[in-house]
Each structure stands twice: as structure tokens, then as C-alpha cells.
Amino acid sequence: MKNLDTGTGYETKPSTYIAALTEVGRGTPMGELMRRYWHPVGLASHATDTPREARVLGEDLVLFRDKSGRPGLVQTRCAHRGTSLFYGKVEEQGIRCCYHGWLFDTEGRCLEQPCEPEGGKLRDRVRQPWYPVQELYGLIFAYMGPPEKKPVLPRYECLEVLAPGEFIDADDTSIGSGGGAIAPCNWLQHFENVLDTYHVPILHGNFSGTQFTEVMNQMPKVKWDNTRHGVKAFSTRTLPDGKVMERTTEVVLPTLRVVPNPFVGGYGRVESIGWTLPIDDTHYRIYTAARVREKGLFLPKGAGAATNRKRWSDMSAEERREFPGDWEAQVGQGAITFHSDEHLATSDHGILMLRRMLNSQVNAVARGEDPVGVSFDPDAEPIVFEAGNFVVDAR
Ligand code: FES
Ligand SMILES: [Fe+2]
The missing domain is CATH 3.90.380 (Naphthalene 1,2-dioxygenase Alpha Subunit; Chain A, domain 1)
Incomplete structure (x- = not known):
């Protein structure tokens, strides 16, 4: 009997990784652990009146600082019809979406809906998803987990x-x-x-x-x-x-x-x-x-x-x-x-x-x-x- 080759790639099994330690999306085991801590999402100098894209733990976010000086971090897709707030304009009270002008403050409250009668009678029912942020050590930290566990x-x-x-x-x-x-x-x-x-x-x-x-x-x-x-x-x-x-x-x-x-x-x-x-x-x-x-x-x-x-x-x-x-x-x-x-x-x-x-x-x-x-x-x-x-x- 002829000596067979051993250890060739043909013998290997399908490769896998430990998902519970590596994947960070919301609802995954590590994603939930990560969401119990504060994470830096930008330099403090990144939070300005020019919106800046930040992707964190698999979520697309927009970082800005309103013209009253408050840093804000909101999900990218506008709560109205989903365009990106990256194209928004920052104002005294928050960020205004480029598409139909809805204005959101740093905690996602909808303050204005200019295309709606009387500026939007139901605007209080809308909330742009947002995350709390704090500045420390020249960084902006965000907390993206359950509010009661902050x-x-x-x-x-x-x-x-x-x-x-x-x-x-x-x-x-x-x-x-x-x-x-x-x-x-x-x-x-x-x-x-x-x-x-x-x-x-x-x-x-x-x-x-x-x-x-x-x-x-x-x-x-x-x-x-x-x-x-x-x-x-x-x-x-x-x-x-x-x-x-x-x-x-x-x-x-x-x-x-x-x-x-x-x-x-x-x-x-x-x-x-x-x-x-x-x-x-x-x-x-x-x-x-x-x-x-x-x-x-x-x-x-x-x-x-x-x-x-x-x-x-x-x-x-x-x-x-x-x-x-x-x-x-x-x-x-x-x-x-x-x-x-x-x-x-x-x-x-x-x-x-x-x-x-x-x-x-x-x-x-x-x-x-x-x-x-x-x-x-x-x-x-x-x-x-x-x-x-x-x-x-x-x-
Ligand atoms: S999509 Fe943002 S205001 Fe309409
Ligand atoms: Fe090293």
C-alpha cells in the first residue's frame, strides 16, 4: 500500500468562529454585553454643526452639536421617510432633515414639521431614535443600552x-x-x-x-x-x-x-x-x-x-x-x-x-x-x- 499524504487541506472541516464573543449587533450575546457600557463614538472636536457619520456596534448614527452647544447622537435614518440625517442642517435647537425639514433635538424630539398644518399637530408622537452622550477626556461617549441600566x-x-x-x-x-x-x-x-x-x-x-x-x-x-x-x-x-x-x-x-x-x-x-x-x-x-x-x-x-x-x-x-x-x-x-x-x-x-x-x-x-x-x-x-x-x- 502506497503512503498517503496526510494533513492536506482536503481533510479540513468547515471553519467557524465564536459568534457569541465576536458579533456585536443588538440582541446578540456580545452586543448586549457591549450595550451595558459607554463607548467613545468620536472626538469631542468631531461634534460640530456639521453632521458626521458614526457607525457603532453595527448601527449607523449621526453625531452633531447643536448651535446651543449640546452634542447629539441619533440614528441616521430620519423617522419621517428614512433619508439620512447626514444631509441635515444643524440649528440652535437640533438637526433639520434635508428632505421635508423635520427638526429633531439632541434627544430625538420632533420640534417642527414645516410641511404639516400648524407645524405638525402630531409631531409629539414622533421620536427620532437617539442615544445619550457625554464628553470626557476629549471624547464623546455614548450609551446604547437599556435606559434603566445606564x-x-x-x-x-x-x-x-x-x-x-x-x-x-x-x-x-x-x-x-x-x-x-x-x-x-x-x-x-x-x-x-x-x-x-x-x-x-x-x-x-x-x-x-x-x-x-x-x-x-x-x-x-x-x-x-x-x-x-x-x-x-x-x-x-x-x-x-x-x-x-x-x-x-x-x-x-x-x-x-x-x-x-x-x-x-x-x-x-x-x-x-x-x-x-x-x-x-x-x-x-x-x-x-x-x-x-x-x-x-x-x-x-x-x-x-x-x-x-x-x-x-x-x-x-x-x-x-x-x-x-x-x-x-x-x-x-x-x-x-x-x-x-x-x-x-x-x-x-x-x-x-x-x-x-x-x-x-x-x-x-x-x-x-x-x-x-x-x-x-x-x-x-x-x-x-x-x-x-x-x-x-x-x-
Ligand atoms: S425624510 Fe426626513 S423630513 Fe422627511
Ligand atoms: Fe502588537
Whole structure:
């Protein structure tokens, strides 16, 4: 009998992904978990009297700021006959639809129907679907969940306690280490990457050239642990003087990446928070708020993507193939990666811990409980993270 080929593609089973952890539409398990938290939907500077499209958790929305200064977020399709409010005009009291001029305030109330007798006697019966928004850290946050479950908008110590000369700057241009503003793949691929500590010396230290620093190129020792509101990765690397760099990165539910600066220009507690916003099931983007001393964010613009110190946007397709970074690796996993085909190994322990935690919280919400990290106490203390880069003596 002739030796048969083994392991060929012909033997593989149909591929599947874990829908309960990846899909974010209303009514899906993860979509309902996501809708129990506030999410950034734009920079504060995006909310102006020019309407701006925002797609969030699979919903098409329009962000604006009325001429009285109130930010508003409404569903795109006008409640009258469905045209897009993106073409509307912003006024003192709200946004006016281009088609028949119905005027909606920031809470979706219909204030005028100019084509109707007496400006619309039944206009109070119409409500343009809207979401509550709040401004903080240079961002506009929206709550898209059940109104009776609306938590307070959390505050974070790393963005509240500033050293002299520091201020908060917000950014929406890139994933952490470079890439386009919108990544065409599922949000969880990015979120898991934060706990994928071992990819740093391979992807960022070898394939991309030295994308961060020489020390970050070292193969670290890593331990993962659950925290009160997420999972942390604790890694150590030896510095040239024999001391040890201890680095902690955290993921915090629902989507926060709490990652100290990988360029490690100095040591101390984490300088920024990145919110991984699921645009829909197959796109995400990152909003970042950081403590800075100079405008333009704490990361050198595009430096992470800039193998050969070129910005990601200036790299050719061939350069991106030759020097891939986070963008290429995560988008390369596919629109929604096939979990059925993975072979998770010991270095993926943090990813398993995160999936377990997300699963438990999806189930908690399905049982009618509140997920971790939501607070209804308006006087809640700012949340403190462990994340940071620190130097210690060799133990
Ligand atoms: S479709 Fe908006 S006013 Fe008619
Ligand atoms: Fe990375």
C-alpha cells in the first residue's frame, strides 16, 4: 500500500468562529454585553454643526452639536421617510432633515414639521431614535443600552491625576502601533492582541525590524492574571545594566486597552487608554486618550508602523508585506478569525483567560445581572490600573 499524504487541506472541516464573543449587533450575546457600557463614538472636536457619520456596534448614527452647544447622537435614518440625517442642517435647537425639514433635538424630539398644518399637530408622537452622550477626556461617549441600566461614565486615575505641565489629548487615527484608522476585521482580534505578549519580539522586534526598542525585542517572561475588571499580562525583561523591566498591560471590560508606551522613553504608570470600538462585526477602530506634555499624542506619530521610521500610510504594499506590524497581523487573521481552526498553545494562556472572562460576562448579562465594571454610583472613585513600565532590581 502506497503512503498517503496526510494533513492536506482536503481533510479540513468547515471553519467557524465564536459568534457569541465576536458579533456585536443588538440582541446578540456580545452586543448586549457591549450595550451595558459607554463607548467613545468620536472626538469631542468631531461634534460640530456639521453632521458626521458614526457607525457603532453595527448601527449607523449621526453625531452633531447643536448651535446651543449640546452634542447629539441619533440614528441616521430620519423617522419621517428614512433619508439620512447626514444631509441635515444643524440649528440652535437640533438637526433639520434635508428632505421635508423635520427638526429633531439632541434627544430625538420632533420640534417642527414645516410641511404639516400648524407645524405638525402630531409631531409629539414622533421620536427620532437617539442615544445619550457625554464628553470626557476629549471624547464623546455614548450609551446604547437599556435606559434603566445606564451606568455612570467611568473616570480613570491615569487620566485624572496629572503632573505639572501634563494635559489630556485624544486621538482617533490609528491602532496602537500603527495602521489605518479603521481596521477591516473583528474587534476581538485587536483586544486579544493586547494580552498576546509573546508576539512583541517576533512581530515588532524581528519581522518589522525594531519597531519599539531593543529591550522590547527580548523574549519576555510572562504571567497572566485576572483583575477585578479584566485580565493583565505581567512581563519581565532584563535591562543592559542588569536591572529588570517589569511591564504590565491590561485589558479592561468591555474594550479598554491599557497599554504602557512600548517605546519606553521613561518609566512609570500607564499614560493612556485605548478604547477598541467595534464599528460592526468586521471593522473596529481605536480611540485613545493620553496624558501628554505636547499636543499630538504620546506616541511619535506613526512611529510604530514606521519600520525604517516610515509612517504606515507612507509604506507601499510591498513594504507592508516585508515589514508587517499589528495591522497586518490582525487583519491577516481574516474578517472574523476562524476559532475552530486555531491551535492555541501555552503562550496563548492570556487569550484563553480573556475569552473565559468575556464568556462569563456575556452569560451574566443573559441572566439579568450587571457585568463587571459598571457602576451606578455618581461619586465612584476613578478606576486605578496596575499597568505601567517599571524598573526594579533583579530579584
Ligand atoms: S425624510 Fe426626513 S423630513 Fe422627511
Ligand atoms: Fe502588537
